[in-house]
Structure formats: C-alpha cells, structure tokens
Amino acid sequence: MYHRFDAIVVGAGGAGLMAALQLAQHPGIRTAVISKLYPSRSHTGAAQGGIGAALGNHEEDHPEWHTFDTVKGGDYLVDQDAAEVMCREAVESVYELEHFGLPFSRTPEGKIDQRRFGGHTRNFGEAPVRRSCFAADRTGHMILQTLYQQCIKHEVDFYSEYQLLDLIVNDGVCCGIVALNIKDGEVHIFHAKAILFATGGFGRAWKITSNALSNTGDGVMIAARHGVPLEDMEMYQFHPTGVYKLGILLTEGARGEGGILRNDSGERFTERYAPTLLDLAPRDMVSRFIYQEVKEGRGIKGKDYVHLDLTHLGADVVENKLPDLADFVRVYLGIDPVRELIPIQPTAHYAMGGIPTDIDGRVVLNAEEDVMPGFYAAGECACVSVHGANRLGTNSLVDIVVFGRRAGKHMARHIQEVDFTELPPKPDAFSREQLGQLLSRESGESAAEIRQHLQEEMMDKVSVLRTEDKLKAAQKTVAQLKQAYTRVAIQDRQTWYNSELLETMELGYLLDISEITIAGALVRKESRGAHYRDDYPSRDDANFLKHTLVYGTPDGLMVRYKPVKITKFEPKERKY
Numbered sequence: 028m029y030h031r032f033d034a035i036v037v038g039a040g041g042a043g044l045m046a047a048l049q050l051a052q053h054p055g056i057r058t059a060v061i062s063k064l065y066p067s068r069s070h071t072g073a074a075q076g077g078i079g080a081a082l083g084n085h086e087e088d089h090p091e092w093h094t095f096d097t098v099k100g101g102d103y104l105v106d107q108d109a110a111e112v113m114c115r116e117a118v119e120s121v122y123e124l125e126h127f128g129l130p131f132s133r134t135p136e137g138k139i140d141q142r143r144f145g146g147h148t149r150n151f152g153e154a155p156v157r158r159s160c161f162a163a164d165r166t167g168h169m170i171l172q173t174l175y176q177q178c179i180k181h182e183v184d185f186y187s188e189y190q191l192l193d194l195i196v197n198d199g200v201c202c203g204i205v206a207l208n209i210k211d212g213e214v215h216i217f218h219a220k221a222i223l224f225a226t227g228g229f230g231r232a233w234k235i236t237s238n239a240l241s242n243t244g245d246g247v248m249i250a251a252r253h254g255v256p257l258e259d260m261e262m263y264q265f266h267p268t269g270v271y272k273l274g275i276l277l278t279e280g281a282r283g284e285g286g287i288l289r290n291d292s293g294e295r296f297t298e299r300y301a302p303t304l305l306d307l308a309p310r311d312m313v314s315r316f317i318y319q320e321v322k323e324g325r326g327i328k329g330k331d332y333v334h335l336d337l338t339h340l341g342a343d344v345v346e347n348k349l350p351d352l353a354d355f356v357r358v359y360l361g362i363d364p365v366r367e368l369i370p371i372q373p374t375a376h377y378a379m380g381g382i383p384t385d386i387d388g389r390v391v392l393n394a395e396e397d398v399m400p401g402f403y404a405a406g407e408c409a410c411v412s413v414h415g416a417n418r419l420g421t422n423s424l425v426d427i428v429v430f431g432r433r434a435g436k437h438m439a440r441h442i443q444e445v446d447f448t449e450l451p452p453k454p455d456a457f458s459r460e461q462l463g464q465l466l467s468r469e470s471g472e473s474a475a476e477i478r479q480h481l482q483e484e485m486m487d488k489v490s491v492l493r494t495e496d497k498l499k500a501a502q503k504t505v506a507q508l509k510q511a512y513t514r515v516a517i518q519d520r521q522t523w524y525n526s527e528l529l530e531t532m533e534l535g536y537l538l539d540i541s542e543i544t545i546a547g548a549l550v551r552k553e554s555r556g557a558h559y560r561d562d563y564p565s566r567d568d569a570n571f572l573k574h575t576l577v578y579g580t581p582d583g584l585m586v587r588y589k590p591v592k593i594t595k596f597e598p599k600e601r602k603y
C-alpha cells in the first residue's frame with residue numbers, strides 16, 4: 028500500500044513525539060508517526076529519575092555549569108557547541124513540558140522540585156547541585172503521556188504496530204520508508220519530503236540490561252545500510268545499579284536522595300575512589316568501582332554484586348520519592364527497601380553513539396558534515412554528540428526533548444522549501460526479498476540460541492572492562508554467529524502478529540551493531556569514559572581526542588575519524 032505525507036517520524040518515544048508535535052503545529056504539513064510499539068509503551072516511559080535543567084529552584088545554577096558537567100562527564104569527547112545548545116534549551120523545554128501539563132513534583136513553594144544526580148555540580152565542579160526535575164520516579168512516563176496527548180490534540184496521524192523495514196533513498200536524497208503492518212503482514216510504502224528516525228537504543232545486545240525487549244537498534248542499522256557511518260559506537264554505558272541478575276534499573280535518583288553503595292564488609296567504598304562526589308560520581312566510574320570491588324574479592328559473599336543501601340532514608344522518602352523503585356524491589360526480589368539492602372550490579376543501559384547528526388538533527392555522512400537531504404535522526408539512536416564517552420543521568424531526557432524539537436522545526440522549514448523527490452523503481456523490493464528469505468527456510472539455525480550466545484559474549488567481553496584479547500575473541504564469535512544467522516529458520520509462517528519473524532529481524536540488527544561496537548572498541552587504544560581498556564588504562568588525547576565513524580563497505584567495516592568540537596572547556600584530567 029502507498030501513502031504520502033510531508034513528514035514521517037519513525038519512533039513514538041520522547042524524541043519522535045516531540046518532533047511530530049513541532050511539525051503538527053504547522054497547519055499545512057501532514058505528519059505521520061510510525062511505531063512498532065503502541066506509543067505509550069516506548070522505552071521513554073521507563074525513565075525514572077528525571078530531566079536535567081539549570082532552573083536553580085533550590086540553589087544557584089546556570090546552563091553554563093550544566094554544559095561544563097556534561098562535557099567533563101563525557102570525558103571531553105562531547106561536541107561542546109551541541110552541549111551548549113542542549114543545556115541552554117533544556118530550561119525552556121522543561122517549562123514547555125510544564126505548560127503542556129506535565130505533573131512535576133513540587134517544592135513547598137510550588138516550584139518544580141529538583142534533586143541531585145551523578146556528575147551534576149555547582150560552579151564548575153565545586154559541590155553537587157539539585158538539577159534533575161522529576162515527577163516522583165515516573166518522569167519518562169509522564170513525558171510520554173504528556174507528549175502523546177498533545178500529538179492527539181494536534182491531529183498527528185499514528186501508524187502504531189508498524190515495523191520499519193527500510194529507508195528509501197533516490198540519488199542521495201531520502202524520500203520515504205518501507206514498513207510492515209504487524210497486524211496483517213502487509214508491506215507499506217510511505218513517501219515523504221522529510222524522514223526522522225527516533226528509534227531508540229539497543230541494550231538488548233547484552234545479557235544484563237535495563238532496556239526493553241524492543242530496544243534492538245533497528246533504525247541505527249537500517250541507516251547504516253544506506254551508507255550512513257555510525258559514530259562512537261564503542262561508547263556504551265553500563266548503569267551501576269541494575270537489579271542483580273535481572274538488570275532491571277534502580278534509578279540513580281535513589282543515590283540522588285541519599286542512597287549509598289556498600290561492599291561485603293558494609294564499607295561505603297566510593298569514599299576511596301571519588302572523595303568529593305562519592306556515590307554520585309558519573310556512571311562509568313561508579314560501574315568501574317563496583318567491578319574493582321568484585322575483582323578484589325569485596326563483592327557480597329565474594330560474588331559479582333554489591334549492595335544499594337536505602338535503609339537510612341526512612342519510609343517517607345522511599346515511599347514518596349521512589350515509589351516505583353520500592354515496588355520493583357518488593358515484587359521482583361521480595362525485599363523491603365526501607366529495611367533491607369538491595370543486591371545490584373552494573374547493567375547495559377545507554378548508547379552514547381549512533382547515527383551522526385548536526386544540531387538540527389540532520390544526518391551527516393562524514394567528517395566534513397555533508398548531509399543526506401531529507402534524512403534526520405534524534406534521541407538515543409542519534410549521536411549529536413552531547414554525551415561523548417559517558418552520558419550524565421537526566422541528560423537523555425533533555426537530549427530527546429531538545430533535539431527532537433530542533434529536528435522537528437528544521438524538518439518543517441525543509442518541507443516548505445523542497446518538492447517531493449520521486450521514488451526509485453520498486454522501493455520495497457529489498458524488504459520483500461528479505462522477508463521472503465527469512466520465511467523460506469524450513470529448517471536451520473535457531474534465532475533464540477544465536478541471540479543468547481551473542482548476549483552472553485557481549486556481556487562477558489564487551490562490557491565495563493575490555494582488553495584486546497577479549498575484544499578479538501568476541502569479534503570472532505560474532506562473525507561465527509553472523510554466519511549461523513544466514514541459515515536461521517523460522518517456525519511460524521503466519522502473516523499476522525508474527526513475533527518470531529520480527530524478533531529474528533531484530534537479531535540481525537543486534538549482530539551488526541555488536542560487530543561495529545567491537546570494531547570501534549578495538550581501534551580506540553585508550554580508556555575514556557565508558558570505554559575502559561585494561562591494556563590501555565589512560566586517556567590518550569594526543570591520539571584519540573576524536574570521534575570514530577564506522578562505515579559498512581562491501582569489503583567489510585572501515586573506520587574513519589571526526590574531530591571533537593571544543594569551544595570553552597579544554598580537556599583536563601577527570602577527578603571527582
């Protein structure tokens with residue numbers, strides 16, 4: 028089936044909905060949002076802790092301090108011009124969300140309440156500051172509901188439960204997408220002047236992850252198939268406090284409210300590593316501290332986890348400021364967080380890297396920043412890059428609203444300036460062939476086994492501590508798994524709600540993403556932010572103060588580099 032809109036947004040998380048809302052405010056522009064999930068099930072809805080903005084509702088704060096923290100937190104791999112834009116526009120974006128009706132938690136005087144989060148400081152690193160605006164520990168849920176309501180009000184067309192299969196590019200210009208209607212298996216072509224990918228992250232490449240089942244990097248790999256390089260893919264964040272063995276996230280807001288990490292002897296071990304910020308040092312560091320404690324035998328009962336202690340906070344704080352966390356812990360672990368310690372371990376959480384874009388969301392193809400006309404990306408699937416080598420807590424929600432908004436505005440201008448580009452002949456041929464192949468094999472390899480093997484290998488060898496040997500071993504395994512994947516067979520032959528088919532396609536994206544992540548990790552022979560190499564333990568600005576760009580070519584992967592944009596803050600050693 029053929030559809031024609033001015034703008035297509037793929038993804039109905041915070042980034043996609045924010046962009047769609049900007050577009051919908053232009054009366055002449057017809058916008059459709061395509062999403063494999065029902066919009067309110069997008070992963071944005073799982074965000075707990077908050078959205079950072081220098082409102083200064085408790086103590087003095089400035090966007091410039093927020094920018095400094097973002098740059099330092101990202102271990103100086105951040106493009107500083109983009110971080111300046113983000114931290115400045117964070118303030119107006121939060122007020123805009125408030126005016127859309129988002130029910131933020133309040134201070135006694137009725138202002139938006141704010142709390143501490145890792146790496147956020149006052150006066151360029153002097154002391155922690157309360158910068159995270161929150162709606163209890165359901166901030167992302169509230170953002171998603173608020174934006175969805177606004178989109179409905181502005182009559183955005185939704186195609187929910189449609190899975191993106193391909194991007195349509197004609198002579199270098201992006202002019203549409205191909206998607207599968209999950210309900211009946213029909214292939215649809217959407218023709219448009221501007222297309223935004225806001226398809227989220229890919230934590231499902233790892234065994235222990237905070238990410239939803241749907242976070243499989245579809246958009247990222249579909250873009251890569253069309254010659255778009257992927258930026259800084261080796262920079263993947265492990266959040267320190269995932270529920271032991273399950274990976275379910277326990278918000279950093281718990282430490283923001285005063286929670287403490289303890290080892291087997293009950294020691295608050297962060298005192299030894301980060302004497303100023305303690306448990307609120309940035310995530311890459313706290314995750315490494317935990318690995319170090321475990322490695323030196325101080326994990327709980329000598330095992331690979333430590334404790335999060337909230338017992339001193341009192342029932343009032345736990346029940347009112349962290350109600351969802353308290354629920355998770357009671358339901359999944361049978362533990363009462365008011366009285367008992369919670370077992371935690373680092374969990375795969377957030378992609379700093381992704382589809383490279385400029386500050387207006389336009390996808391760029393190389394270090395010279397040549398764009399692919401009509402193609403945009405925003406949110407976790409994109410790399411602006413505002414998070415560099417390590418994202419600070421609360422900065423993803425800022426990223427999605429600020430850059431979703433900017434991308435939407437730029438798309439609106441672009442749409443008014445250009446005509447429709449003609450579709451190439453048979454734009455859906457590749458997708459139909461791909462589906463046909465996957466459904467044709469009667470017997471072969473099992474997708475579930477390949478997925479499990481991949482996730483275990485990535486967890487074991489491409490997580491918090493990396494070495495050349497481990498990365499090379501993982502590279503070999505992934506190559507073997509990709510081979511096995513060419514023989515994968517699907518049992519379910521139905522056209523409607525064929526989840527086995529969809530999950531098998533998603534596994535294909537995860538395999539490619541893992542291969543690229545490993546390629547980036549191998550060439551970066553230094554330690555920076557989330558990328559820690561045991562064999563190169565120091566940061567090496569002389570050789571590696573640059574972004575990696577990995578291209579897929581017929582001869583395999585090719586790595587290129589892009590300079591980091593530095594405006595105000597010269598790289599310094601990172602101490603907290």
Ligand SMILES: Cc1cc2nc3c(=O)[nH]c(=O)nc-3n(C[C@H](O)[C@H](O)[C@H](O)COP(=O)(O)OP(=O)(O)OC[C@H]3O[C@@H](n4cnc5c(N)ncnc54)[C@H](O)[C@@H]3O)c2cc1C
Pocket residue numbers: 037038039040041042043061062063064065066069070071072073074075076077078166167189190191192225226227228237238239241245246276278376377405406407408420421422423424425427
């Ligand atoms: C448990 C958890 C807690 C978090 N807490 C915080 C926090 O407190 N503060 C913070 O700043 N950040 C937090 N984050 C990170 C932040 O929530 C995410 O990075 C952010 O919400 C991503 O938003 P997005 O719009 O880019 O993508 P998502 O919200 O993930 O949405 C992706 C969308 O793309 C669609 N999609 C994907 N693939 C396809 C396809 N093939 N076809 C069609 N549609 C597709 C999906 O249907 C979905 O609608 C948290 C993350 C997790 C996992």
